[in-house]
Structure formats: C-alpha cells, structure tokens
Ligand code: FES
C-alpha cells in the first residue's frame with residue numbers, strides 16, 4: 001500500500017508569501033536568546049527590594065489529627081515577620097481544580113505526608129526554614145488508607161473525606177455489553193498490570209513572588225499552567241474580588257501537568273498581604289516532591305477476546321487510579337483512562353470500569369498523557385499477549401485491529417478525521433534496525449547495559465525489539481467550555497508594520513510563543529511580531545495541558561488576525577501611526593458529557609503516536625540499555641517541525657523513564673525518595689538516539705489542520721520499551737517501572753540473598 | 756562572614772554570608788547573577804554548573820567560604836566568549852532549548868567539553884553531559900547542538 005501523502009493544511013486566506021518564519025517553518029524561539037545567555041527570568045529568579053522569603057511546615061504523617069500548634073518559638077526568632085496557620089486564611093479555606101476539597105493550610109486533619117500546616121516569612125530563606133521547623137505541631141496519628149483497591153468499596157474506611165472514597169466511577173459499555181449481554185470469544189487472554197507513581201520532575205521548582213499592591217490587592221508573578229484558574233482560586237481564598245489579584249507568568253522551568261494545581265500561590269499572597277512586603281517562595285527539590293501532584297498509580301485488570309484469525313471481539317477492563325488525598329483532576333483522568341481504555345483499536349464489544357479514589361497517599365493529578373498513559377501500558381501488554389497466543393506478529397496483529405477514520409470509539413463517538421494507526425505502525429516497523437556496535441575488542445562499554453560501571457563485556461546481553469501505539473484526546477472534554485482569548489494589535493512604526501500578541505497562555509517550554517509569532521506573521525503577512533507577557537489583564541487562555549494550546553490559543557490568535565484583516569485587508573500597508581486592535585475569544589467545537597453507559601461525543605480530537613524500541617538487556621543483572629527509539633506520529637500539520645521533534649523526543653524520554661526508572665516510592669503513605677539522588681530521571685546516557693517520522697494528515701476541524709503534539713509520544717514509548725525487554729528476556733513484566741528483580745528469575749533465592 | 760571572590764573577572768566582596776550558604780546562593784541571591792540555576796541543590800542536575808579556578812563544578816556543592824579567594828566564571832561570564840557564542844547559537848538553532856532551565860548549566864558544561872576536546876564524538880558528548888539533567892528535550896537536539904558548535908568552532 002502506498003504511504004499516504006503528507007497533505008498540506010489549507011492555506012490561510014490572505015497569506016502572504018513574503019514572511020519568513022511563518023507557519024510550517026522551524027522558526028527560532030523568541031525567548032531563545034535570553035535562555036541561552038542565562039538572562040531569562042524564571043519565577044525562581046525574581047527579586048524585589050525589601051523582599052521576604054517564605055517557607056512551609058508540612059505534616060510528617062499521611063493521616064493525623066492536628067491537636068496542637070504552637071507558633072510561639074517561630075515568631076520569637078529574629079528575622080521572622082509572619083507565621084500563619086489555618087486560622088489566618090482570609091477567605092475560603094479550601095481550593096481545588098474540580099472541587100475545592102484541599103485546605104490552604106491543615107484544617108485539623110492532615111490527609112497526606114507533606115500537607116502544608118503553617119507558613120513563615122523571614123528575611124533569609126534559611127531563617128524561614130528554621131522558624132518553620134521550630135513550630136510545635138502535635139498530632140494524633142491515624143490509620144492511613146493506602147490501598148486504592150480497598151478504596152473503591154463505598155464502605156471502605158477510614159473515609160478520607162466525608163463524601164466517601166470514590167471520587168469517580170465511570171463505566172463505558174459498547175456493543176452487547178451496553179445491552180447487558182455477555183460476550184465470548186475463541187481466544188482470550190487476561191492480565192493484571194500495575195503502574196507506579198511517576199513525578200513530572202520539571203527542573204524549575206515551584207516558585208513565585210507576591211507583591212502587595214496599593215489597592216489592597218496583590219500582584220503575583222508565578223510559574224503556572226493556567227493563570228486565570230490560579231487567580232480565581234487565590235482570590236477566593238484571600239476573600240478578594242478576582243480583579244484585585246493580578247497574575248503575571250514568571251519564567252516557567254517545565255510543567256508537564258505538575259503546575260495545574262496550586263502550590264505556593266495562596267501562601268505567598270497571604271504572607272505578602274500580612275507583612276505588607278513582597279514575599280518570594282521557592283521550593284527545594286525535596287519540597288517539590290511534596291508540593292505538587294503526581295501521576296496516578298494504577299492497577300489494571302484486562303481481558304481481551306479475539307477470533308482465531310486475529311480480530312478483537314471484546315475487551316473488558318477494570319482500572320483503579322489512586323488519586324491520593326485530594327481530588328485535583330482525578331475525574332478527568334478517570335474519563336481518559338475509561339474512554340481510551342482499549343487503545344487505538346476497533347473493538348465491537350467493550351466494558352470498561354474505571355475508578356478514581358481518595359487515599360492517604362500523595363495527591364495525584366495531571367501529568368502528560370494522564371489516564372491514557374496508564375491504560376496504554378495495560379492494553380498494549382495485552383495486545384502482545386494476544387498476538388503471542390494467536391501466533392501472530394505483534395505489529396501484524398495490531399494493524400489488523402487498528403482503528404481508522406470512521407471508526408467508532410467505545411463511547412460511540414465517530415472518529416471524523418485521519419487516524420492513521422496502521423500507517424504509524426508500518427512506518428516504525430520498517431525503519432532498519434540499528435546495527436550492534438562493536439569496538440575492536442568486542443563491545444563499547446558505553447553502549448552496554450550498566451555502561452562504564454563495567455558490569456558486562458557483552459556476556460549475558462540479549463537484544464529485544466518491542467512496539468507500542470497509543471491514543472490521546474486533545475483539548476478539554478465532556479462538555480467543558482474550552483476557549484482561549486487573544487488580543488492582537490497592529491501598528492506601523494517608522495514605516496514598519498509591527499504586531500503584538502497578548503494572551504494569558506502559559507509558555508512552559510513547549511514553544512507556544514514561537515508558534516503564536518509564526519501564526520501572526522503568516523496571517524498578517526508581516527515579519528515583526530512581539531509576544532507580550534502572559535497575564536490576567538487579558539481573558540483566559542485555558543490551561544497549558546491536554547496538548548491544547550496550539551489548537552485553542554493558536555486558533556484564537558489566528559481568529560484575532562483574521563478580524564484585523566477584515567478591517568485592514570493589507571496589514572503591511574497600514575499608514576504610519578494608525579493602530580488596529582482586535583480581541584477574540586475562540587472556541588473549538590463543543591463536546592458533550594458521557595451518559596451512564598459512558599456514551600457521548602466527549603472528545604474534540606484524537607492524536608496518535610507509535611514507537612519501536614530496541615533494547616539490550618543484561619540478563620544476569622537485570623540491567624536495560626535502550627539502544628534506539630523510533631517514533632511515528634501524525635501531527636496534522638507540523639507548525640514548527642523542530643519544535644514538534646522536540647516534543648516527541650522529550651515525551652519519549654519521559655515514557656522511557658516510566659518504563660525503566662521513575663517511581664515515587666510510597667510506603668505506608670510516605671514518600672521515600674524525594675530527591676534527584678533517589679528519584680531517577682533519564683540522563684543523556686539513558687536516552688538512545690531517536691528516529692522521528694512525522695505525518696501531516698490534516699484535521700479539517702482544527703486550525704491549520706494541526707493535531708496536539710505534546711502527549712502522544714509520552715504514551716507509546718513506555719509499552720514499546722517494556723515489550724522489547726519482554727522480547728529479550730521472556731519475563732512477564734506486569735509492573736512499571738521495571739526493576740532488575742522483575743527481569744531476573746529470583747524464585748528460589750531468599751530475600752537476604754537478593755540484596 | 757565576609758567572602759571575597761573573583762567572579763567573571765571582577766573582584767567581589769559580600770558580607771553577612773551565613774556559613775551554610777552555597778556558592779550558588781551567593782551568586783544568585785547576593786551578587787545578582789541568577790543565570791546559574793538551582794534545580795536540586797544536591798549535585799544531581801548540573802543546572803548550577805560554573806567554573807571554579809577553571810574547573811567546571813556544581814556551584815550548589817561548593818560552600819561559599821570554600822570559594823573565597825578563588826576565581827569563578829559563570830554563564831554570564833561567558834557572554835563574550837567565542838566558543839560559548841557558537842554553543843548559544845547552536846542551541847537555539849538546533850531546538851535544544853525548551854523551558855531552558857537546564858540550558859545555562861549545559862552551556863557551561865559543553866563549553867568545558869569543547870575546550871578540552873574540540874571534536875568530541877557522540878559518546879564523549881554523552882559522557883561529558885551526563886551530569887546535566889534536562890526534562891524537556893530528550894537530549895537529542897542537545898547532542899545535535901554540541902555537534903554543530905564543535906564543527907563551527909573547529910571550522
Ligand atoms: S542545583 Fe547544583 S547540581 Fe542541581
């Protein structure tokens with residue numbers, strides 16, 4: 001079959017061919033020059049005259065009643081300006097993305113290890129930390145609920161919240177399951193899988209600067225993903241009208257979902273308003289592990305049924321997601337895991353139940369690919385098992401069942417734009433395999449599992465190849481009013497037309513600012529475009545998440561430029577001194593909620609990526625070296641090809657981390673490894689060379705035909721790597737991240753001998 | 756305590772330094788040089804890489820007092836350096852910068868590598884940058900940037 005041609009997106013009306021750095025080019029980042037010189041101001045670099053430093057006292061217990069709190073010793077310390085507790089919260093005492101269930105400061109019950117109890121402002125960060133540690137907090141330790149499987153029982157105890165422990169249960173029923181029938185198949189495989197808790201591990205810690213304002217309000221400069229939702233929560237908790245709380249985006253050192261919930265925002269504002277001085281808060285790496293939500297750990301049980309000739313007949317799944325102590329975005333994570341739970345395959349009969357629950361584990365929420373990542377490990381593991389059961393090649397089996405444009409999702413939603421799942425698989429599987437590198441005297445140590453630790457010279461090393469493919473929804477779903485606002489201003493200065501673009505969209509590293517410049521250039525036909533700082537002085541842009549900003553804020557900027565072109569058909573010839581400005585609120589097509597069978601057109605757009613992983617495994621020590629990752633992804637339109645490749649490589653790396661090394665180790669509700677010494681993310685030695693193949697099959701509904709890019713590569717690299725390790729070792733590997741002991745057969749080896 | 760140190764060619768003196776402060780803290784918070792970043796304060800991420808007497812180190816692991824009387828060069832101090840300029844250009848061009856939090860440390864570490872090994876192969880680049888974490892890029896474009904800069908500098 002011939003490869004589908006990469007179709008160009010429909011050209012924008014009035015597009016000028018004169019601009020350089022327009023849509024489709026690898027234009028340079030407007031913030032690149034500042035970032036490489038070290039001049040770019042991250043939220044942790046901010047500074048104000050007379051500023052104080054904030055610090056947080058946190059609960060050492062995952063579940064405890066706070067019985068006493070003596071701030072006296074902290075207040076008495078020289079250099080300390082404020083010590084605030086729950087009683088000092090001026091407005092609403094709780095906050096949260098979907099439900100305000102999280103106390104600003106501990107309200108008498110600590111529900112997780114690391115829950116903020118009190119905050120301090122002092123003239124030196126060390127003084128603030130020491131003062132926090134001198135606060136005397138007394139607790140009655142309570143039994144924590146730590147097993148999410150127990151929490152799905154509505155009668156489970158203890159109740160983490162009075163509403164019970166089930167945050168959301170979503171059932172999706174398609175085909176005969178919807179009518180209550182049972183379904184049988186010639187061949188069935190079942191499996192249980194487990195996903196550990198991953199951390200976003202952005203490099204720039206939670207941080208910001210709150211400055212009290214003359215009107216009694218506050219200006220907050222902060223690294224976040226969604227300024228307006230932060231503002232609304234902060235204002236409510238400060239007991240102020242939103243217009244007195246003004247947020248400006250500080251430089252953001254990565255996000256990946258971890259900045260969707262508040263961290264230090266309300267605390268810094270409370271301290272600033274209380275002391276009348278600017279207050280800066282910067283979390284240390286250790287505090288960062290307690291200061292933001294993580295990826296939901298998951299337990300997944302799957303049953304797949306297929307015909308002998310290799311067609312899927314049904315999938316039954318039960319997925320339990322541990323949301324930890326507070327709700328955060330758990331309901332949306334449940335929706336993704338449930339609606340995308342069978343993967344990018346045509347399955348006539350589907351029954352998926354997904355629970356998101358409260359426990360006394362650390363709160364979990366958004367992380368790149370949420371819900372879809374956990375499910376993909378389950379369904380892709382199953383696809384390999386079924387292929388083996390049927391004696392089929394795993395790629396061939398996937399292709400036979402691959403969904404495509406026109407397919408019907410388990411939710412009943414018809415897929416109405418390209419879904420080139422089979423093509424993506426064909427592309428990654430036809431990339432020539434990497435050669436085995438050998439130096440003159442055998443292997444190059446640096447290429448082997450264990451690396452320069454010199455643990456093997458090749459003996460016991462086995463190569464394996466594995467595949468994975470995934471699906472992700474783009475934009476906000478289930479009827480959410482998802483929009484973005486753009487203000488574009490055009491003027492001619494000294495004979496040169498210049499445009500400025502003002503949105504509240506958070507640039508977190510992904511390169512949205514570049515894209516918005518490119519769009520304005522293309523639409524207005526002018527070269528000089530400036531991006532104004534993102535703040536709450538313009539309408540909401542929605543969240544930088546769900547791979548949605550190129551689509552939604554990109555769409556808003558395009559629409560604002562179109563509005564300008566309606567007034568000034570040739571923007572490049574605007575007379576000197578004239579100014580044209582347009583502000584547009586732009587929405588993607590509406591979605592609908594899911595009914596009691598999980599049916600409905602809940603999603604805006606689907607995005608797909610496939611990976612092939614090649615690994616070498618030291619079968620004697622259980623060490624893995626990923627040799628190469630090949631990716632194919634349909635991006636609809638490569639708005640900025642270099643940036644697209646960057647998203648794919650970065651997402652693939654995070655998936656590699658989840659497969660092989662990254663886990664927040666929680667035992668009895670306590671985090672055991674809150675540091676980069678003990679929580680490992682991939683280094684440049686762990687990441688292999690990548691091969692990236694980009695398809696551009698336009699989505700007619702989307703601006704320029706684009707498809708969200710950020711999340712899909714973080715979904716399929718994990719199962720591909722695990723499959724490759726299975727292929728090399730024959731180990732079952734039902735839990736990620738894989739540990740050496742999962743690879744080695746340690747049965748018959750005593751616990752003492754293992755360590 | 757009082758600490759005197761040469762930073763980017765200029766003799767600097769700071770007072771009231773607490774004994775526990777790191778060189779990184781002093782650079783960032785007392786000298787107005789926030790280019791070196793703090794992402795772990797444990798020597799694990801390389802975001803704070805600076806030269807100390809010509810050797811690249813993690814500034815978070817150097818006590819401020821230890822730096823007294825010595826010569827420190829930060830990313831800001833590489834502003835006029837040709838090799839660093841080639842690296843900066845290459846990083847932007849290759850798409851090696853996303854959030855950029857790792858970038859200043861990488862520029863210093865890669866600068867140090869190219870000073871020692873003007874034409875490194877990929878394995879040498881990987882070894883030299885193994886102490887610099889980047890969470891955004893997956894490193895592929897960082898490798899590419901260093902390769903490009905090496906080519907240009909050597910000419
Ligand atoms: S901040 Fe110094 S190595 Fe991480």
Ligand code: FES
Pocket residue numbers: 203253254509851852853854855856857858888889890891892
């Ligand atoms: S670009 Fe974000 S950490 Fe490297």
